[in-house]
Amino acid sequence: SQKIEQNSEALNIQEGKTATLTCNYTNYSPAYLQWYRQDPGRGPVFLLLIRENEKEKRKERLKVTFDTTLKQSLFHITASQPADSATYLCALGSVLQKVTFGIGTKLQVIP
Amino acid sequence: EAGVVQSPRYKIIEKKQPVAFWCNPISGHNTLYWYLQNLGQGPELLIRYENEEAVDDSQLPKDRFSAERLKGVDSTLKIQPAELGDSAVYLCASSSSSGGAKTQYFGPGTRLLVL
Secondary structure (H helix, E strand, O other), X not given: OOEEEEOOOOEEEEOOOOEEEEEEEEOOOOOEEEEEEEOOOXXXXXXXXXXXXXXXXXXXXXXXXXXXXXXXXXXXXXXXXXXXXXXXXXXXXXXXXXXXXXXXXXXXEEO | OOOOEXXXXXXXXXXXXXXXXXXEOOXXXXXXXXXXXXXXXXXXXXXXXXXXXXXXXOOOOOOOEEEEOHHHOXXXXXXXXOOHHHOEEEEEEEEOXXXXXXXXXXXXXXXXXXX
């Protein structure tokens, strides 16, 4: 069955460092992959999208890579700030527009 | 531009009672989604609408859950009767129909507690 794996343990990093979050998947051939941010008590907010034929996307301090051979996406936040503390969700989309979310990784940036 | 609006924000009911959630999507968005999110989990799709048509309701427990999207705008999700295990956050999202990959815009969710 399809499976999306995100590190369920919280990731704690020091302010100013680069945070790297991982999304692995099995039994899935996504057409695209998205990353969302979710703060407590709020709905997810879209951050970045990367398509299956793309290797890397950047947006300001954010970078996402997509390796369809490894079935993995990495999400990087450079020069992390305490305001980046949140849960980050990986979502895989099929050609039929069906989107499946991972459980998310909680990031804590320590001042 | 107003975002996705959901109401109520919080609801506490006793088991076996009915409950309904309302969602108003972003203006012009043809696609509407209802998700269920348990604590520490990602959103799980319940139903997806393209205009008035439910195009994916495979994960909707149809014995107790129902949804409608009359006129292809607002939507209502209903649970009758509610069970203890239905306690969760119910998220509504919308997206435009243009383009291949759809960016979803989420509402704040309705937090349901069934006692």
